[in-house]
Amino acid sequence: MIGVQATVVTASTAAEALAAALALPLLAPGEAVDENRFVALLLVSPDTVALRAPGRSAPNPVVVDFGAAAMRHRRRGGQNELLGRAVGVGRKSPLRVLDATAGLGRDSFVLADLGCEVTLAEREPVVAALLRSGLVGAQRSGDAWLREVVGRMTLAEGEARHLGAAALLRQDVIYLDPMFPPRDKSAAVKKEMALFQALFSRPGAAEDADALLGWALQAPVARVVVKRPLKAAPLAGRAPSHAIRGKAVRHDVYVLSALGAN
Template structure:
């Protein structure tokens, strides 16, 4: 898909009218009472909060950005966070400072914060950034002390990671990238969240490869790139090693000059 999707805000059952108006105004989107036939994606505000819902024949259901769902709690209890934590050396670096350069729905960023890292989440797509801001605000104000604590270690930057100040990049321990999987791949064909990301983002392997090249030139201890398990290294850059997850792997690129540069 090329270009931006035809998108509007709509108020659903039990939704907060003030929130719908605020999102429509901040994103310069129309606020509709009924979705039109020319729309591809709806930013729906209902009783459960904001959600993105693809429209049209065969469209998936609404996708929400939230950190209090059962899937994240199951992921935490089931020990599924070990690979990403080891890849980013979170356990070896207390209070590790991680920059997530491709925030998306920020589930990996939340996991890293839960493991103890301080995470800066960058999201350049305005609609996704707005959903992330709402989700983080909800987590920070939740009754659950765990949610509040983890949310306190997440900072959202609604901008391209490449616009971060040099001093912010230099202070980070690691830079994490999770580019979209190829549109023709099995992962792209499954999952409501991936479908929504395909509507909103126009990344391809070439642009993602360019992002990796930029990341490898930054003064961080390591760059970690999330890839499908059988996909080639992004941009053709072979990592020093990879850590496998259940359906993905984490390619690790240490920066041997980091400590030397920090001492100079």
């Protein structure tokens, strides 16, 4: 079970509202946590919402911070160029991308930084709460660049397949990043993401990802892009039009029509 707890008394009202919205149990600030009952806590502070395992030895919390040093460093990464090429950055302006598996929003942020207008669909309410917190924090930032980038990001809470026809008609590209084991070298990062995967991996995830690709290929978009481990088979066994390969991952590109034609 996941609980909600304010880190300070001044965040109690926000914690109460979040617990009610997610139908999760609320703990008082400073209340001892029963580790046999709670596998994780949503920690609400005046500035952010974070997900953390209980206990003093727990790894660092999972938090969405688009202005963090790691995200700024990623701006200079070669993988950004690969992702941009895969979705078709530069072929249409603005390029509208639906990230149908938004997760913590890192690829969505990169795409928005590349100039795309990105809709982030996230079906897990707890993850959506983390994303919402990250977006609000960035919007309140004194960093003009950060505010500009997140101004191109829109959160759509819920299953991407439940978006209406009108919303899909506005998209040029659907981007899919089905969850697969992280390859980060840092043990601490691995522990954080291990918690994330343990909480949000679902039975039948492979079949669900296959079905999501099937849905995406039927959508009125110009292309579908799927992020895959470098040596993994194509999703659902469906060969892409082409693939763009990096050092650790590749992007399978399914071209359905010319960008700008839909």
